[in-house]
Amino acid sequence: xxxxxxxxQQIIPYPFWARYIAPYQSWFEAxxxxxxxALIVIVIATVAILCMYALLSITRLRYxxxxxxxxxxxxxxxxxxxxxxxxxPDIDISPPEQVAxxxxxxxxxxxxxxxxxKQVLIDVMMYYHKNFAGKTAQVIRRLxxxxxxxxxxYRKLRSWRWNKKIEGLHELSEMQLQVPEVTxxxxxxxxxxxxxxxxxxxxxxxxxxxxxxxxxxLHGRLLPWEQLFLFEVITHTPGLNIPSFSRWLHxxxxxxxxxxxxxxxxxxxxxxxxxAVMKLLExxxxxxRAAAIDALGQLEAVDAEDQLVQLYVDQPVECQVAILRALGxxxxxxxxxxxxxxxxxxxxxxxxxxxxxxxxDHGDENLIESLLQHAPEERRRTLEHCxxxxxxx
Amino acid sequence: xAKKILIIEDEPVMLKTLELLFRKKGYEVVxxxxxxxxxxxxxxxxxxxxxxxxxxxxxxxxxIISRLRHELKNEKTPVVVISxxxxxxxxxxxxxxxxxxxxxxxxxxxxxxxxxxxxLVS
Numbered sequence: 001x002x003x004x005x006x007x008x009q010q011i012i013p014y015p016f017w018a019r020y021i022a023p024y025q026s027w028f029e030a031x032x033x034x035x036x037x038a039l040i041v042i043v044i045a046t047v048a049i050l051c052m053y054a055l056l057s058i059t060r061l062r063y064x065x066x067x068x069x070x071x072x073x074x075x076x077x078x079x080x081x082x083x084x085x086x087x088x089p090d091i092d093i094s095p096p097e098q099v100a101x102x103x104x105x106x107x108x109x110x111x112x113x114x115x116x117x118k119q120v121l122i123d124v125m126m127y128y129h130k131n132f133a134g135k136t137a138q139v140i141r142r143l144x145x146x147x148x149x150x151x152x153x154y155r156k157l158r159s160w161r162w163n164k165k166i167e168g169l170h171e172l173s174e175m176q177l178q179v180p181e182v183t184x185x186x187x188x189x190x191x192x193x194x195x196x197x198x199x200x201x202x203x204x205x206x207x208x209x210x211x212x213x214x215x216x217x218l219h220g221r222l223l224p225w226e227q228l229f230l231f232e233v234i235t236h237t238p239g240l241n242i243p244s245f246s247r248w249l250h251x252x253x254x255x256x257x258x259x260x261x262x263x264x265x266x267x268x269x270x271x272x273x274x275x276a277v278m279k280l281l282e283x284x285x286x287x288x289r290a291a292a293i294d295a296l297g298q299l300e301a302v303d304a305e306d307q308l309v310q311l312y313v314d315q316p317v318e319c320q321v322a323i324l325r326a327l328g329x330x331x332x333x334x335x336x337x338x339x340x341x342x343x344x345x346x347x348x349x350x351x352x353x354x355x356x357x358x359x360x361d362h363g364d365e366n367l368i369e370s371l372l373q374h375a376p377e378e379r380r381r382t383l384e385h386c387x388x389x390x391x392x393x
Numbered sequence: 394x395a396k397k398i399l400i401i402e403d404e405p406v407m408l409k410t411l412e413l414l415f416r417k418k419g420y421e422v423v424x425x426x427x428x429x430x431x432x433x434x435x436x437x438x439x440x441x442x443x444x445x446x447x448x449x450x451x452x453x454x455x456x457i458i459s460r461l462r463h464e465l466k467n468e469k470t471p472v473v474v475i476s477x478x479x480x481x482x483x484x485x486x487x488x489x490x491x492x493x494x495x496x497x498x499x500x501x502x503x504x505x506x507x508x509x510x511x512x513l514v515s
Binding site (some may be wrong): 055078082087091092128132133135136 | 398409410499500502
């Protein structure tokens with residue numbers, strides 16, 4: 001214990017030691033060992049808490065100071081954009097490429113020597129580019145390039161931190177700047193799900209010739225959430241070069257990609273993909289078969305009707321339901337008898353319900369009336385349930 | 394005398410930008426950052442045109458249009474709605490409530506000014 005006091009004596013300044021600690025040394029040494037141990041723990045804990053509070057306060061103050069500094073800079077940047085871009089006297093009369101850029105004013109007023117200054121300005125420009133279109137957006141884009149802010153965004157793509165890479169991708173895709181395809185392709189297969197999604201979205205937005213080339217390299221899963229996100233990007237990107245998605249039905253080994261392509265084929269009404277979709281009816285995975293059947297139904301592929309009915313018997317319920325739904329969409333009337341038989345014969349409620357729906361979709365009032373009068377009680381109730389316009393499912 | 398325009402927008406940057414844009418064109422501009430404040434401004438200043446966002450605190454843009462048209466019985470003041478919501482049902486709703494125009498974000502500033510000017514003239 002004497003060693004501990006020796007060490008403390010060397011660390012603590014002498015006046016403090018002599019006045020506050022030395023008088024207690026003999027008292028401390030007279031205490032039983034467990035009391036001494038408890039006292040040491042209390043002292044260490046108290047000092048640690050005080051240090052933590054000090055550190056916390058310093059961090060918070062530093063954060064507040066940074067926020068204050070950035071807010072001031074942001075306001076200045078916004079004022080400059082309003083004055084020199086939004087209210088530019090030439091912006092309404094000249095083509096955007098001929099509007100004189102106020103880059104010198106921005107450099108002079110904002111400095112733009114520090115990284116944080118450039119980042120705040122990028123954020124402000126992104127906001128304006130997102131919310132304003134037309135010439136204003138084009139001038140902001142030109143200014144972003146002129147001020148060499150794109151360098152910072154490109155540098156972020158080389159960062160080892162995934163969130164920085166996403167930031168860079170966001171900025172470059174918002175400003176519609178080219179990113180080397182090799183870099184983007186690499187990111188589209190990243191192990192990090194968020195980065196992968198962002199990279200795929202950026203690839204679609206930025207690649208001029210083949211925005212879906214990354215589909216060829218997609219190996220992992222494409223979860224429903226990711227499909228929804230990509231679907232949003234694909235359907236909301238103006239001027240996108242839409243390919244025939246049937247090619248991935250042939251070549252891709254990724255089941256999720258096949259399912260996603262089927263949705264895209266339906267959305268873009270790609271009728272020329274019907275033969276490729278029909279080939280998927282022999283796919284070993286029932287989920288893929290069901291999705292292909294659904295797609296054929298939504299594309300109203302009359303040519304597929306015979307094959308669908310032929311397949312029906314050997315399919316699991318999931319696919320049978322999809323076939324009945326597809327027949328309801330196609331509505332050729334050739335298999336109305338088959339639908340009636342299934343409605344009356346099947347022991348599975350899902351099958352009966354879908355058959356009833358398909359019959360209703362055909363709009364044959366006589367058949368519906370006859371079933372309502374002569375079908376067994378349970379069948380009749382199923383049909384009435386499907387006829388109710390307030391019940392959606 | 395300059396015509397008075399009320400701009401209702403909860404995004405301060407957007408509000409400031411639109412305010413200065415219309416000021417530059419020679420309009421007198423009154424602003425509000427939420428629905429409640431907007432109703433007070435309408436009562437106090439009786440603006441010649443209203444530009445409003447849809448999603449806002451306290452009262453949404455749709456409610457402002459409804460109150461303007463039904464509570465205050467004001468059928469004349471043109472209302473232009475700006476929104477980033479892409480639902481067709483929203484467009485139908487705002488027109489049914491009595492809005493005169495609907496502009497989707499991102500906005501083309503010159504287009505917004507032109508549409509407001511056209512409504513003010515007609």
